[in-house]
Amino acid sequence: MLVVDDNEPNRVLAEETLRLEGYDVVIATTGEQALEVFVREAPDLVLLDIRMPGLDGFATCARLRALPRGTETPVVFLTALRDLETFDRASRAGADDFLTKPVRPAELLSRVQTLLRIRRLSVELHDHFRVIRKQRDDLVRLQLQKEQLVSFVVHDLKNPVSSIELHAQLLTRDASLSEDAKESAVWIMREVQMMKRLVLNLLDIGKADDGKLALRRSSVDVGAMAVAVANAAGVRAAERDQRILVQVASGLPAIEADADLVRRVFENLIDNALRYAPRGAPVSIDVSAGEGPFVVVRVADTGPGIPESMRERIFDRYVQLDAHTASDSRLGRGLGLAFCRLAVEAHGGSIWIDPSAQGTVFCFQLPHGR
Secondary structure (H helix, E strand, O other): OEEEOOOHHHHHHHHHHHHHOOOOOEEEOOHHHHHHHHHHHOOOOEEEEOOOOOOOHHHHHHHHHOOOOOOOOOEEEEEOOOOHHHHHHHHHHOOOEEEEOOOOHHHHHHHHHHHHHHHOOOHHHHHHHHHHHHHHHHHHHHHHHHHHHHHHHHHHHHHHHHHHHHHHHHHHOOOOOOHHHHHHHHHHHHHHHHHHHHHHHHHHHHHHHOOOOOOOEEEEOHHHHHHHHHHHOHHHHHHOOOOEEEEEOOOOOOEEEEHHHHHHHHHHHHHHHHHHOOOOOOEEEEEEEOOOOEEEEEEEEOOOOOOHHHOOHHHOOOOOOOOOOOOOOOOOOOOHHHHHHHHHHHOOOEEEEOOOOOOEEEEEEEEOOO
């Protein structure tokens, strides 16, 4: 294997991952050096960084393809960029595959092993492989186009949603409106707030994918935040004769966290609990000290629960339970819980479902640093 990367940590990670699987690895730190090593060592596969000083990955790949054995040797591009233009340039330069940094060892090995198997295919299967690769490339391009479209739509939605929320607030304060009209304005405002949270979830998930989710840390009293969010959700709970019970242990330390992200974790989990708790049943929130330097939050409802087989996948984006999976079909958009995991893990915490509880109990813990 030839690993080409000017960044030492990335190079060492790829090298060690391959060596542990028994592959021989040679190293190059520039495009020019990579071409020399390729001619001398005749590697079976090349891992090639795109952004390098001097000869970049695109130019290196194009020149490599003109060398003896260059057309038959698989080339995998490694890049921190995930956009349509980079993917198209990599394809035009002759790349066989495309991995986004930070590279996960398991994914790297899977791609390498697949390409080496493909390389050993007999000549009569090469035409079929080219068709399959084109279909794969078309699907990847389609996925990238979809991601870009979602990003554009989400950004464009943010302003009109905020505008609707503002005007709904103004209507609720208009003394000339009838009580029915004010009630409708309050309903609009609550629904818009849910839509706004969905938009923000999408934005933050996109930022995390791009490595751009930055925490704005400040001192946060988790117990006080739980009470405040529960009070704000009280009107919605009352509509279904539900109550939100909050219990906060005494003496809990404040944490250094992004207050907006933590608040939205509470909002998503409370919204989820209210939606699936039976009419008239309470939702409970418990904030306590965890093992080690953590504050632990439990949000519980007495709804249908989540099957054991889904307790890990439920935090993946776009995952939903259907009527065949749960007794009361806990349905959703598949984004709220994905955002919760993203936000909690960004703080160095963790989120899980209590397997021993009745109904559904979502738990998360955040470090307080004491």
